[in-house]
Amino acid sequence: xxxxxxxxxxxxxxxxxxxxxxxxxxSATAATGPAVTRPVVTGPVVTGPVATPxxxxxxxxxxxxxxxxxxxEPDGTADVxxxxxxxxxxxxxxxxxxxxATLPAxxxxxxxxxxxxxxxxxxxxxxxxxxxxxxYASGTPDLTxxxxxxxxxTPHRIAALPADGLPNGLVLDEHHHRLYAADSVRGEILTVPxxxxxxxTWSAAPELAATGFLGVNGLKIHRGALxxxxxxxxxxxxxxxxxxxxxxxxxxxxxxxxxxDDFAFTGRxxxxxxxxxxxxxxxxxxxxxxxxxxxxxxxxxxNPTSVALRHGTLYVLSAAYTTxxxxxxxxxxxxxxxxxxGNTPGGHR
Numbered sequence: 001x002x003x004x005x006x007x008x009x010x011x012x013x014x015x016x017x018x019x020x021x022x023x024x025x026x027s028a029t030a031a032t033g034p035a036v037t038r039p040v041v042t043g044p045v046v047t048g049p050v051a052t053p054x055x056x057x058x059x060x061x062x063x064x065x066x067x068x069x070x071x072x073e074p075d076g077t078a079d080v081x082x083x084x085x086x087x088x089x090x091x092x093x094x095x096x097x098x099x100x101a102t103l104p105a106x107x108x109x110x111x112x113x114x115x116x117x118x119x120x121x122x123x124x125x126x127x128x129x130x131x132x133x134x135x136y137a138s139g140t141p142d143l144t145x146x147x148x149x150x151x152x153x154t155p156h157r158i159a160a161l162p163a164d165g166l167p168n169g170l171v172l173d174e175h176h177h178r179l180y181a182a183d184s185v186r187g188e189i190l191t192v193p194x195x196x197x198x199x200x201t202w203s204a205a206p207e208l209a210a211t212g213f214l215g216v217n218g219l220k221i222h223r224g225a226l227x228x229x230x231x232x233x234x235x236x237x238x239x240x241x242x243x244x245x246x247x248x249x250x251x252x253x254x255x256x257x258x259x260x261d262d263f264a265f266t267g268r269x270x271x272x273x274x275x276x277x278x279x280x281x282x283x284x285x286x287x288x289x290x291x292x293x294x295x296x297x298x299x300x301x302x303n304p305t306s307v308a309l310r311h312g313t314l315y316v317l318s319a320a321y322t323t324x325x326x327x328x329x330x331x332x333x334x335x336x337x338x339x340x341x342g343n344t345p346g347g348h349r
Contacts, residue, residue, distance in 0.1 A: 050282070050294045050295055050299075050314060050332045050333075050334055051332065051333060051334075052332065052333065053295060053299045053300065053314075053316075053330050053331070053332035054300075054330065054331055054332070055300045055326075055328045055329070055330055056091075056093075056095045056328075056329045056330065056331045057091050057095040057096075057097060057328060057329040058326060058327070058328050059082070059097070059327040059328060059329075060327075061320060061324065061325075061326075061327055063085055064082060064083070064084030064085030064086070064087075065082045065084075065085050065087075065089075065097075065327060066082060066083045066084050066085075066319040066320060066321060066327050067080045067081065067082060067083070067305065067306075067317040067318070067319055067327055067328075067329065068080075068081045068082070068083040068120065068121065068122050068123075068305050068306065068317070068319055069081045069122060069123045069124045069134075069169075069170070069262060069305065069306045069317070070124065070306050070307075070308045070315060070317050071124045071125050071126040071132065071308075072126070072308050072310050072315065073090075073126065073130075075093065076093040076310065076311075076313070077090050077091065077092050077093065078090070078091040078308070078315055078329060079091075079100070079124060079126055079132055080124070080317060080329070081121035081122060081123070081124050081134055082121065083120040083121055083122065083319060084118060084120060085102070085121075086102055086103040086104075086105065086119055086120065086121055086136070087099050087100075087101065087102045087103070087121060088100045088101045088121060088124065088132060088134055088149060088155070091329055095329075100132070100149060101149050101154070101155040103119075103121060103136050103143070103147065103155065104143065105119060106119050106138040106139060106140040106142075106143055107140070108139070108140065110138055110139055111139070112139035112140070112163075113137055113138060113139035113166070114137075114139060114164060114165060114166050114185040115166050115184070115185050115213060115214060116137075116166070119136070119137065119138040119139065119143070120136075120137055121134055121135065121136050122134070122135040122136070122137060122166075122167060122168045122169075122170070123135045123167070123168060123169045123170030123171075123181065123182070123219075124170065125170050125171060125172040125179070126172075127172060127174055127194070128174065129151075130150070130151040131148060131149070131150050131151070132148070132149040132150075133146060133147070133148050133149075133158075133170065133172060133179055133194070134146075134147050134149070134170065135147070135161075135167040135168065135170050135181060136157075136167070137165075137166045137167050137168075138163070139163055139164075140163055141160065141163040143157070144160065144161050144162070144163045144165075144167065145157045145158075145159050145160045145161040145167070146158050146159040146161065146167070146170075146179060146181060146192050146196075146199075148196070158192070158194075158195070158196030158197075159192040159196055159197060159198065159199055160198075160199075161181065161183070161190065161199055162183065162186060164185070164186070165183040165184075165185045165186040165188075166183060166184045166185040166186075166214065167181050167182070167183055167184075167190075168181075168182050168183070168184040168214070168216075168217050168218075169181070169182035169184075169216070169217050169218040169219040169228070169229075169262060170182070170219065171219040171220055171221050171226070172194070173221055174194070176245065177193055177194045177195065178191050178192070178193060178194065178245075179191065179192045179193075179194055180202060180219055180221075180226060181199070181219075182208075182216040182217055182218070182219050182228060183216070184210065184214035184215050184216055184217055184231065185210065185214065185215070186204075187204065187208045187209035187210055187215040187216060188201050188202075188203065188204040188208060188216070189201075189202045189203045189204075189208065189216060189219070189226070189228065189239075189247075190202060202226075202246075202247055203239060203247040203250075205239070205247070205250045207230065207233070207235070207237055207250045207252065208228065208230065208237070208250075209230075210230075210231075210232045211232040211233060212232055213231070213232055214231045214232060215230050215231065215232055215233070216228050216229070216230055216237075217229045217230065217231045217260070217261055217262065218260075218261060218262035218263050218274075218306070220263065220264070220265060222265050222270070223270070224240060224241055225238045225239055225240040225241060225248075226238075226239045226241065226247070227239070227253075227263075229257075229260045229261065229262070229263060229274065230260070231259060231260055231261060231277070233255075234255060234256055234257040234258050234259070234260055235252050235254065235255050235257065235260070236252070236253045236254040236255075236257065236260070236263070236272065236274070236285060236289075237250050237251065237252055237253065238250070238251045238252075238253050239251075253270070253289055254272075254285050254289040254291065255289065256291075257274065257276060257283065257285070257291065258276060258278060258279055259276045259277040259278030259279055260274050260275070260276055260277075261274070261275045261276070261277045261304070261305050261306060262274070262275055262305060262306035262307065263275065263285075263306075263307060264307045264308050264309050265309075266284075266309060266334075267309070269287055270287045271284065271285065271286055271287060272284070272285040273285075273294070273307050273309065273314065274307065275304035275305055275306055275307050275316065275317075276304070277303050277304060277305060277319075277321070278303070278322070280296065280297045280301050280302065280303055280304065280323070281293050281294075281295060281296050281297075281301065281304070282294050282295040282301065282304055282307060282314075282316055295316065295330070295332070299330065299332075300318070300326075300328060300330050301316065301318050301330065302318040302319070302320040302323045302325055302326050302327060302328065303318055303319050303320055303321045303322055303323055304316050304317065304318045304319075305317050305318065305319045305321075309334070312333055312334060313331055313332070313333060313334070314331065314332045314333075314334050315329065315330070315331060316329070316330040316331075316332070317329055317330075318330065
């Protein structure tokens, strides 16, 4: 077992090194000047309104427990994907971690997974009945796709996605029985019925494309539109749902957000809290596109990947992709004016 963990630790370190190099390149291309190590913002940088953050759970980097995405249960349990471990796990409010599923490793070990070179679980969403849907990128046609896990069941794939892509962000439109998945390498958003079946390209707009590493990333449904981030470009995008659910014209609502990953709406109109992976911060993005920093590495962040809000508590996952130190789940109370529904299951248009 020691040898296996040592090998995995080496693989994770190699992947982190690759990602670090790519993130450095992103900083240089996403900004309008030289490379930076903090988010470029158009408003003042402050350290509020999030107060008294605490680390609720620490994860095991040597076992590949690099938390990538989060979905919340009604009791505050966080369902998370552990990227390099190929796992889905439940983290209780007390910080206890229970593995719900481990996906099969590809025959080639995942070395052909685009952009990263290792197989990983990515986006996750939860339906009202407790069913979990999540994405797996393996670089192989037999495993890459949308997977489903019903309570007490075993995971199985309900839709194959392109093996030459990297399925990443995921959102559920439970009212219309649809899932939307972001492919960060191919630069497109795909849609799949919750019952399973063949994927359909919903949008391949130029604004979704990568510029060297990863493009479209996080996804949310909010106020009649599908919202997305683009990691390479450092942008937040709004794509309205048109007639028949078809995509309307893409509008860029915020820029200069180096390394932006997943995000959540605060419940105050179009205000957003977003994880900036490379800079290691969480930022608040206002409706006018200006942003300010609310959490940093000083609070315990280690390459934050995703955020969620529920009942006045902010959840932040840190994967430690490039820091290689203390992947964790951070919790922090937020003021009532920012304690909206956040990540709720089954988004509605």
